[in-house]
Amino acid sequence: MxxxxxxxxxxxxxxxxxxxxxxxxxxxxxxxxxxxxxxxxxxxxxxxxxxxxxxxxxxxxxxxxxxxxxxxxxxxxxxxxxxxxxxxxxxxxxxxxxxxxxxxxxxxxxxxxxxxxxxxxxxxxxxxxxxxxxxxxxxxxxxxxxxxxxxxxxxxxxxxxxxxxxxxxxxxxxxxxxxxxxxxxxxxxxxxxxxxxxxxxxxxxxxxxxxxxxxxxxxHRRGMSATAAERYYGLRNDYIRWKRRRAARKFEVYMRKQDRIVKFDDEGRYIAPEDEARKPNDRKWMN
CATH class of the missing domain: 1.20.1540.10 (Rhomboid-like)
Known part of the structure; x- marks a missing residue:
């Protein structure tokens, strides 16, 4: 004992x-x-x-x-x-x-x-x-x-x-x-x-x-199932972000053909023109 x-x-x-x-x-x-x-x-x-x-x-x-x-x-x-x-x-x-x-x-x-x-x-x-x-x-x-x-x-x-x-x-x-x-x-x-x-x-x-x-x-400290769940959701979120960035790039190309400029951040989120001058690390304004 x-x-x-x-x-x-x-x-x-x-x-x-x-x-x-x-x-x-x-x-x-x-x-x-x-x-x-x-x-x-x-x-x-x-x-x-x-x-x-x-x-x-x-x-x-x-x-x-x-x-x-x-x-x-x-x-x-x-x-x-x-x-x-x-x-x-x-x-x-x-x-x-x-x-x-x-x-x-x-x-x-x-x-x-x-x-x-x-x-x-x-x-x-x-x-x-x-x-x-x-x-x-x-x-x-x-x-x-x-x-x-x-x-x-x-x-x-x-x-x-x-x-x-x-x-x-x-x-x-x-x-x-x-x-x-x-x-x-x-x-x-x-x-x-x-x-x-x-x-x-x-x-x-x-x-x-x-x-x-x-x-x-x-x-993981919380168990193998928690580790597996975290890995699954991590991979899923990475895939969602990749799809969003790809869609953003396609939309930028399309808008340039229409003589319009749109911008997206690294996560694929749209940046409105009036928000472009704000601090880039301030995520409260991002949609």
């Missing part, structure tokens, strides 16, 4: 906004799967098989929903509880700093961006006829991943970039800064990727971390 530089406290951040909605959704999915397994193990197995991230299913049968649903399929009470607490602490600070929309986009960018990249890397043998593989990973039936841990690493990367000097109590014993904790986690995932045969989970976590890093670097 994040702490200050003074005495260690167990104070909890406010449970509200996008973090609360996300935690409730994850808890609801956890108990829904548990209840379904209690009612019918066969049906639960089928549902889990459709939710779990399996690169062979995504690439071979186009189960693209698995790029999202895997994050809501958590196993183990302690692991799920620890992950949700970490999400609560780090997510609350990110949401307070950047807003609910920004945090929501960060989370789902980590979920979808990380799973998509990991699936494509794992699917290299399919694309190249088994000539190229990423650290020996092959998208067989047994290659699966699930849980919030991998997307949570993307959130932690974003947290380390924005609040790198905030300190955590690692295992409730070791005081460590967020940026060093993320570096340590990345090194452990890389070691797992290099040494273990079943390393798709480590690959997924690293890809989610890269997705979180890319989002922080590319997104």
């Amino acid at each position: 994040p702490i200050g530089r003074g005495p260690v406290t167990l104070s909890l951040p406010a449970f509200r906004g996008a973090v609360r909605r996300l935690v409730i959704l994850l808890v609801g999915a956890f108990f829904a799967i548990a209840l379904l397994n209690f009612i019918s193990g066969t049906v639960a197995t089928t549902v889990v098989g459709l939710m779990i991230l399996m690169p062979s299913a995504v690439l071979g049968r186009l189960h693209i929903w698995e790029l999202v649903t895997y994050a809501f399929l958590n196993v183990g009470i302690l692991n799920t509880a620890f992950s949700l607490l970490t999400l609560w602490f780090t997510g609350s600070m990110l949401e307070d700093s950047r807003g609910s929309r920004w945090f929501t986009e960060l989370f789902y960018t980590s979920v979808v961006g990380g799973s998509l990249l990991a699936t494509l890397l794992a699917g290299l043998p399919l694309f190249t006829g088994d000539r190229i593989s990423f650290f020996g990973i092959h998208p067989g039936v047994g290659l699966v991943a699930a849980g919030i841990s991998a997307p949570l690493f993307g959130v932690l990367v974003a947290f380390a970039l924005l609040f790198g000097d905030v300190e955590f109590m690692l295992f409730f014993v070791l005081r460590i800064k967020a940026k060093y904790m993320v570096i340590l986690g990345a090194l452990l995932y890389v070691a797992t990727l290099l040494r273990e045969k079943d390393s798709f989970g480590a690959l997924l976590a690293l890809c989610c971390g890269l997705a979180g890093l890319a989002y922080v670097k590319l997104a």
